[in-house]
Amino acid sequence: MPSLTHLDDAGKASMVDISDKTPCLREAVATGRILLLPETLRLIQENGLKKGDVLAVARIAAIQAAKQTQHLIPLCHQIPLSKVAVDFDLQAQAVHITATVKTTAATGVEMEALTAVSIAALTIYDMCKAVDKTMQITDIGLLSKTKTPLP
Amino acid sequence: MPSLTHLDDAGKASMVDISDKTPCLREAVATGRILLLPETLRLIQENGLKKGDVLAVARIAAIQAAKQTQHLIPLCHQIPLSKVAVDFDLQAQAVHITATVKTTAATGVEMEALTAVSIAALTIYDMCKAVDKTMQITDIGLLSKTKTPLP
Amino acid sequence: MPSLTHLDDAGKASMVDISDKTPCLREAVATGRILLLPETLRLIQENGLKKGDVLAVARIAAIQAAKQTQHLIPLCHQIPLSKVAVDFDLQAQAVHITATVKTTAATGVEMEALTAVSIAALTIYDMCKAVDKTMQITDIGLLSKTKTPLP
Amino acid sequence: MPSLTHLDDAGKASMVDISDKTPCLREAVATGRILLLPETLRLIQENGLKKGDVLAVARIAAIQAAKQTQHLIPLCHQIPLSKVAVDFDLQAQAVHITATVKTTAATGVEMEALTAVSIAALTIYDMCKAVDKTMQITDIGLLSKTKTPLP
Amino acid sequence: MPSLTHLDDAGKASMVDISDKTPCLREAVATGRILLLPETLRLIQENGLKKGDVLAVARIAAIQAAKQTQHLIPLCHQIPLSKVAVDFDLQAQAVHITATVKTTAATGVEMEALTAVSIAALTIYDMCKAVDKTMQITDIGLLSKTKTPLP
Amino acid sequence: MPSLTHLDDAGKASMVDISDKTPCLREAVATGRILLLPETLRLIQENGLKKGDVLAVARIAAIQAAKQTQHLIPLCHQIPLSKVAVDFDLQAQAVHITATVKTTAATGVEMEALTAVSIAALTIYDMCKAVDKTMQITDIGLLSKTKTPLP
Numbered sequence: 053m054p055s056l057t058h059l060d061d062a063g064k065a066s067m068v069d070i071s072d073k074t075p076c077l078r079e080a081v082a083t084g085r086i087l088l089l090p091e092t093l094r095l096i097q098e099n100g101l102k103k104g105d106v107l108a109v110a111r112i113a114a115i116q117a118a119k120q121t122q123h124l125i126p127l128c129h130q131i132p133l134s135k136v137a138v139d140f141d142l143q144a145q146a147v148h149i150t151a152t153v154k155t156t157a158a159t160g161v162e163m164e165a166l167t168a169v170s171i172a173a174l175t176i177y178d179m180c181k182a183v184d185k186t187m188q189i190t191d192i193g194l195l196s197k198t199k200t201p202l203p
Numbered sequence: 204m205p206s207l208t209h210l211d212d213a214g215k216a217s218m219v220d221i222s223d224k225t226p227c228l229r230e231a232v233a234t235g236r237i238l239l240l241p242e243t244l245r246l247i248q249e250n251g252l253k254k255g256d257v258l259a260v261a262r263i264a265a266i267q268a269a270k271q272t273q274h275l276i277p278l279c280h281q282i283p284l285s286k287v288a289v290d291f292d293l294q295a296q297a298v299h300i301t302a303t304v305k306t307t308a309a310t311g312v313e314m315e316a317l318t319a320v321s322i323a324a325l326t327i328y329d330m331c332k333a334v335d336k337t338m339q340i341t342d343i344g345l346l347s348k349t350k351t352p353l354p
Numbered sequence: 355m356p357s358l359t360h361l362d363d364a365g366k367a368s369m370v371d372i373s374d375k376t377p378c379l380r381e382a383v384a385t386g387r388i389l390l391l392p393e394t395l396r397l398i399q400e401n402g403l404k405k406g407d408v409l410a411v412a413r414i415a416a417i418q419a420a421k422q423t424q425h426l427i428p429l430c431h432q433i434p435l436s437k438v439a440v441d442f443d444l445q446a447q448a449v450h451i452t453a454t455v456k457t458t459a460a461t462g463v464e465m466e467a468l469t470a471v472s473i474a475a476l477t478i479y480d481m482c483k484a485v486d487k488t489m490q491i492t493d494i495g496l497l498s499k500t501k502t503p504l505p
Numbered sequence: 506m507p508s509l510t511h512l513d514d515a516g517k518a519s520m521v522d523i524s525d526k527t528p529c530l531r532e533a534v535a536t537g538r539i540l541l542l543p544e545t546l547r548l549i550q551e552n553g554l555k556k557g558d559v560l561a562v563a564r565i566a567a568i569q570a571a572k573q574t575q576h577l578i579p580l581c582h583q584i585p586l587s588k589v590a591v592d593f594d595l596q597a598q599a600v601h602i603t604a605t606v607k608t609t610a611a612t613g614v615e616m617e618a619l620t621a622v623s624i625a626a627l628t629i630y631d632m633c634k635a636v637d638k639t640m641q642i643t644d645i646g647l648l649s650k651t652k653t654p655l656p
Numbered sequence: 657m658p659s660l661t662h663l664d665d666a667g668k669a670s671m672v673d674i675s676d677k678t679p680c681l682r683e684a685v686a687t688g689r690i691l692l693l694p695e696t697l698r699l700i701q702e703n704g705l706k707k708g709d710v711l712a713v714a715r716i717a718a719i720q721a722a723k724q725t726q727h728l729i730p731l732c733h734q735i736p737l738s739k740v741a742v743d744f745d746l747q748a749q750a751v752h753i754t755a756t757v758k759t760t761a762a763t764g765v766e767m768e769a770l771t772a773v774s775i776a777a778l779t780i781y782d783m784c785k786a787v788d789k790t791m792q793i794t795d796i797g798l799l800s801k802t803k804t805p806l807p
Numbered sequence: 808m809p810s811l812t813h814l815d816d817a818g819k820a821s822m823v824d825i826s827d828k829t830p831c832l833r834e835a836v837a838t839g840r841i842l843l844l845p846e847t848l849r850l851i852q853e854n855g856l857k858k859g860d861v862l863a864v865a866r867i868a869a870i871q872a873a874k875q876t877q878h879l880i881p882l883c884h885q886i887p888l889s890k891v892a893v894d895f896d897l898q899a900q901a902v903h904i905t906a907t908v909k910t911t912a913a914t915g916v917e918m919e920a921l922t923a924v925s926i927a928a929l930t931i932y933d934m935c936k937a938v939d940k941t942m943q944i945t946d947i948g949l950l951s952k953t954k955t956p957l958p
């Protein structure tokens with residue numbers, strides 16, 4: 053029967069022991085969307101054509117948050133990330149966000165990728181909240197997760 | 204014509220000047236949901252009947268993240284929060300999350316409430332990811348925002 | 355009947371609402387001790403006569419930790435400290451630590467003073483652990499706490 | 506003659522060089538106590554029978570602090586922790602705290618275990634300080650420390 | 657005779673008491689330069705014409721660092737910043753950096769402005785270090801500092 | 808033709824992938840200077856003969872900042888430092904600062920050494936700013952950088 057791995061037999065939280073796990077190359081890709089008014093998207097895009105600051109700020113916030121995951125999500129391990137990349141796709145009524153994170157470690161990086169997507173969305177929300185009262189952050193989930201033995 | 208407040212005329216990001224704004228009592232309430240399998244909800248609930256740790260961990264992570272908002276969202280101001288409360292409602296296929304944040308300050312706290320909801324959802328995701336590969340974080344938005352002059 | 359203030363009626367943790375409390379001048383003094391071998395005390399003292407680094411490092415660590423209290427103790431409020439001072443008294447078999455913290459705020463600073471004492475003790479422990487396997491940190495408590503209305 | 510390892514020949518502090526040390530499996534166990542009134546213990550316990558929040562909050566704070574040790578204790582190295590567990594034992598007039606920390610690294614984790622115990626005690630103090638003015642944190646020390654060569 | 661304000665009569669460091677000081681509107685402007693090869697400047701500029709990321713990243717890093725000053729400079733107070741703006745001027749062989757910081761507080765913000773300039777310069781260094789081995793950060797100082805009584 | 812490594816083909820920032828790089832022993836040495844009035848130097852030196860706090864505080868701030876580099880410089884990787892040492896040389900009109908940082912990692916530590924020098928200089932500035940309005944931080948650069956294959 054499945055049980056929650058971060059809780060011991062008495063139901064108490066702990067950072068689970070990974071000292072027996074073998075380090076491998078690991079990659080996780082997470083995605084999410086922030087729904088916006090077309091007018092807001094137009095403002096982001098025009099700014100993008102000039103200086104790109106809205107999405108550039110969101111990208112940097114996301115990369116920095118990925119490196120802070122172990123302090124934000126209490127039971128996450130400290131994992132040295134070997135790559136973090138964040139991409140934005142401007143759709144009809146949304147910015148679609150994709151975060152790709154890599155590591156060589158004994159445990160995976162899906163929480164780092166999901167945290168990057170969440171903070172990117174919140175940063176876009178912050179920068180657009182004066183002009184758009186309808187925004188919603190939605191569909192945050194894991195797209196893929198891979199594990200490759202070290203050569 | 205509306206424009207993005209965090210960008211100056213040249214399109215460059217800055218932390219906007221709030222030195223002329225008057226401090227008031229401010230409250231923001233944000234909500235969001237994490238979709239889970241019924242079996243996962245049952246595990247959270249049983250744990251809740253015993254020790255409550257899954258939701259207790261998520262609640263603490265959310266409260267701490269609210270206090271870190273200014274370091275996570277690059278252009279947010281440092282705001283001293285006078286209250287943070289996080290509630291969970293277990294629904295048929297989701298945990299519904301509500302965060303209420305109060306301050307006495309010159310600018311609002313919706314980003315703090317939204318950050319609390321996001322980190323609560325990510326923490327639940329982290330603790331359940333070994334037993335549920337279908338989770339999604341969704342419908343994160345602002346429920347209300349009020350401003351009351353100081354007495 | 356007394357109850358725990360950080361828990362609501364359902365027993366759930368929250369950062370308690372201080373928005374109705376009036377800011378005053380507040381001071382808290384906390385103390386504690388780290389028990390050491392006389393030989394270890396001699397090494398600290400000799401170093402102190404030269405460069406003072408062991409106690410200087412512990413003092414700085416304590417001051418910085420006081421400013422981090424809201425991120426270390428989950429339900430503490432963010433309080434701007436107007437003064438932090440840390441003193442050491444070398445006794446026969448212990449270093450006695452005193453931390454004094456002041457603020458103008460709506461809630462007190464005893465946790466900030468107690469955190470400063472604890473981190474000072476841990477820093478001394480860290481710097482002496484190679485030469486002393488007997489150390490113990492003890493008697494950490496609040497010496498005084500005062501509150502003065504603003505003029 | 507013994508000397509303080511974190512000070513060079515001129516008495517100046519530095520983060521000591523561990524680049525020649527071989528990584529091993531390392532574990533440290535630290536303990537401590539917070540002395541409380543029987544009435545306070547009863548409140549913690551009743552809450553524990555309901556929702557467990559006082560000790561759950563203290564446990565999460567301790568786990569997060571263990572991962573922050575390198576930023577709290579100035580000369581500590583950054584060590585990736587493979588496990589952190591925190592246990593509480595309710596005694597007649599005290600909560601007894603035990604923290605167990607594991608790593609695979611070139612230096613030990615006793616400071617991480619001691620920091621976890623200290624922050625757990627401070628968090629209990631914070632949540633009970635409105636109902637108990639007699640609390641004291643005491644007897645914080647190292648219980649054991651082991652080192653196993655990597656297989 | 658002048659003396660160092662952060663040291664008490666015994667020469668010990670402390671966070672100086674500002675509880676008697678009156679809050680005013682305060683502004684500080686700091687500047688600095690990073691010397692670069694003309695070829696490196698050309699790369700920054702071309703990127704700037706496209707997406708602006710090098711300077712956008714440096715600007716965000718500087719704004720975030722300003723808000724972290726109290727944790728980076730041990731004896732600085734925690735000051736809520738009401739504005740942070742960072743400007744870059746591309747000169748013949750240097751990027752000239754200007755940071756403007758405002759607050760309503762009992763003590764000034766020159767350290768916040770100087771920290772913003774320093775971290776902006778370090779971030780440019782980081783992003784250009786693969787193509788330019790000659791960079792130097794120089795002439796970091798305070799341009800102006802003003803204080804206006806509250807209305 | 809050289810290009811900026813932290814930007815992809817579309818000019819967007821990312822944390823560059825280092826998962827194919829082989830860990831080696833790496834060392835970086837950075838230097839810088841803070842220009843001061845002779846009178847200020849005399850005050851630092853006298854304090855140094857007594858308790859050494861100005862330079863001791865700056866040294867600790869620099870060591871702690873080196874360990875925070877990945878959170879200050881957005882695109883830096885998280886690197887476990889095996890040694891950090893900071894030295895000061897009091898010259899006629901300046902304090903000369905040298906920081907030496909070592910690691911065993913897949914990427915270098917020059918940013919950590921440069922960050923340590925910068926924060927040391929800013930900390931000296933902070934502690935002397937009440938007595939010296941002429942200070943300037945200057946000539947921050949890399950002195951050497953070496954890489955040795957692991958045995």
